Amino acid sequence: MAKSDLDRGSRAFTRKLKRYSIFSIARHAGNYHQEWQQAWSHAEPKTAYDAVIIGGGGHGLATAYYLANIYGMTNIALIEKGWLGGGNTGRNTTIIRSNYMWDESAAIYEHALKLWEGLSQDLNFNVMFSQRGVLTISHSEHELREMSRRVHAIRLNGIDSDMLSPAAIKKLVPMINIEPNIRYPVLGGFLQKRAGTARHDAVAWGYARAADELGVDIIQNCEVVGLRRNKDKIIGIETTKGNIKTPKVGCVVAGHSSVLADMANIKLPIASRPLQAIVSEPIKPILDTVIMSNAVHMYISQSDKGEMVLGAGVDKYNSYAQTGSWPIPEHMVAAAVDLFPFLSQLRMLRQWGGIVDICPDASPIISKTDIRGLYFNCGWGTGGFKATPGSGHIFADLIANDRPNSIALPYSLKRFETGFLIDEHGAAGVAH
Amino acid sequence: MLKIKCPYCGYRNESEFSCGGEAHIARPAVSNKITDSAFCEYLFMRENPKGVFLERWCHTSGCRRWFNIARDTVSHEIYEIYLMGNTPKTVKGKKAYQANWRRTSKAEAASKTPKRTKK
Numbered sequence A: 001m002a003k004s005d006l007d008r009g010s011r012a013f014t015r016k017l018k019r020y021s022i023f024s025i026a027r028h029a030g031n032y033h034q035e036w037q038q039a040w041s042h043a044e045p046k047t048a049y050d051a052v053i054i055g056g057g058g059h060g061l062a063t064a065y066y067l068a069n070i071y072g073m074t075n076i077a078l079i080e081k082g083w084l085g086g087g088n089t090g091r092n093t094t095i096i097r098s099n100y101m102w103d104e105s106a107a108i109y110e111h112a113l114k115l116w117e118g119l120s121q122d123l124n125f126n127v128m129f130s131q132r133g134v135l136t137i138s139h140s141e142h143e144l145r146e147m148s149r150r151v152h153a154i155r156l157n158g159i160d161s162d163m164l165s166p167a168a169i170k171k172l173v174p175m176i177n178i179e180p181n182i183r184y185p186v187l188g189g190f191l192q193k194r195a196g197t198a199r200h201d202a203v204a205w206g207y208a209r210a211a212d213e214l215g216v217d218i219i220q221n222c223e224v225v226g227l228r229r230n231k232d233k234i235i236g237i238e239t240t241k242g243n244i245k246t247p248k249v250g251c252v253v254a255g256h257s258s259v260l261a262d263m264a265n266i267k268l269p270i271a272s273r274p275l276q277a278i279v280s281e282p283i284k285p286i287l288d289t290v291i292m293s294n295a296v297h298m299y300i301s302q303s304d305k306g307e308m309v310l311g312a313g314v315d316k317y318n319s320y321a322q323t324g325s326w327p328i329p330e331h332m333v334a335a336a337v338d339l340f341p342f343l344s345q346l347r348m349l350r351q352w353g354g355i356v357d358i359c360p361d362a363s364p365i366i367s368k369t370d371i372r373g374l375y376f377n378c379g380w381g382t383g384g385f386k387a388t389p390g391s392g393h394i395f396a397d398l399i400a401n402d403r404p405n406s407i408a409l410p411y412s413l414k415r416f417e418t419g420f421l422i423d424e425h426g427a428a429g430v431a432h
Numbered sequence B: 001m002l003k004i005k006c007p008y009c010g011y012r013n014e015s016e017f018s019c020g021g022e023a024h025i026a027r028p029a030v031s032n033k034i035t036d037s038a039f040c041e042y043l044f045m046r047e048n049p050k051g052v053f054l055e056r057w058c059h060t061s062g063c064r065r066w067f068n069i070a071r072d073t074v075s076h077e078i079y080e081i082y083l084m085g086n087t088p089k090t091v092k093g094k095k096a097y098q099a100n101w102r103r104t105s106k107a108e109a110a111s112k113t114p115k116r117t118k119k
Ligand SMILES: Cc1cc2nc3c(=O)[nH]c(=O)nc-3n(C[C@H](O)[C@H](O)[C@H](O)COP(=O)(O)OP(=O)(O)OC[C@H]3O[C@@H](n4cnc5c(N)ncnc54)[C@H](O)[C@@H]3O)c2cc1C
Pocket: A054, A055, A056, A057, A058, A059, A060, A079, A080, A081, A082, A083, A084, A085, A086, A087, A088, A089, A090, A091, A092, A093, A094, A095, A096, A222, A223, A224, A225, A252, A253, A254, A255, A256, A275, A276, A277, A311, A352, A353, A354, A355, A356, A380, A381, A382, A383, A384, A385, A386, A387, A432
């Protein structure tokens, strides 16, 4: 018999799931894939839980999974107003890297990258993590010097980063033009080989399936409309499916953080802005690394389906409409064509936007609040997908123990009072 | 593309403008006398509503003058455009102005010039 029924070891699973493996795929091929088990169950809310996580994006789902898996908190619920991964998790361009300059950032993003490296095995779900490398190129002498200063800082934190000459870049990316007399000459660049991409939906689904198996109630199509408090203590939440009592609430709602904060009369330094992306029609494989340019302000990669995936900077005014304003795609395409003229011959297939939560220092907030039992994980802005496993892991630790660990500590909301900001604007690559 | 009516130049495309974020944030006049937390509210904390938002805009590629807009952050509908130094006149604009926590914040109280006292 195939090993698909293998028991998953010592963890106390409350719902027994069949393991995904090459054998299970072969076995299900025999009956035309008609009999796959449901990946996670659709729960309805109970009246009380030990903790509630609001937001069913990657960060929220990861938080719920680690709370159950590491801290044994299985009487918890995850509440999502739409469908799992329907926010920024399912809208992002999936770039994963840890080459940030400041120590605080290096610690959190590298923690996440290490978790990415074993994530498919841990979740028994193929998140298609592909360490294809992220290459940041520079177009001026000044940028190149600043880049090498940054690379040294990154290496001092034990994170892989290599400066590349134009010739080495040409070898890595044969389609790039390294002639010195073009509009944006490529003078050099730096590469993180362990960086890459992952399948965004699979990350949400993998965490959901694993959390559900551990007994977490995953409740979709349920919007949180109020936070209940008793003086300075959280006592429950109000949702479109009724009220729920709970002593601990973790808010992980990205672009909607300020809306949740308003429900509790808490102030956040966040602005909600659309961030857009575009994909082209699919073409044959030409690019197997991710390329970023700070000066031209764009980044590009090729998806497994062959589409060229393009992204750029955020919209310039606050918005909760998940579409984005028109001048931005125009800039995005112009920048891409500046860098890769052949792109002008491609047709663009889709454009979309997600509402990102921008912090003044472009670093996240993973923090307790003045209200006991109320925690926020937000401010990831344009670059939080890469942090998903690390963010969930650290946030679960904060919620379970009610005190920040050493990685979370600098990300407290209090830093805006003390002035210890973690200024990551453009400190590594473009803003992603 | 938003069409924004600059009070000085008339209707222009949004690409001619830049947005300066939340309007009506008054700098505390006595910043050395207020607490760090009150100053933090002035410097970093921001109103970020899903709905009517009062914000500053500048006609950067035109007359380069600043003005205020009351705009909905979901539909992007512009309810009102009014000059710097004024407060909104429409019902929606007035409501958004009054509802903002900043109206009762310590930082805003400290922005009113203190009375001069004779020595
Ligand atoms: C176009 C684009 C490109 C990006 N590219 C990259 C990239 O290349 N690399 C990278 O690292 N990052 C990237 N990002 C950023 C990244 O997507 C986010 O930082 C990250 O996915 C945030 O995850 P999350 O789980 O916190 O938020 P989300 O996935 O947005 O999840 C939040 C969830 O909360 C739910 N919610 C909100 N309000 C409520 C409520 N009241 N009740 C219940 N549920 C609620 C929402 O429906 C949503 O599903 C990009 C973002 C965008 C938009």
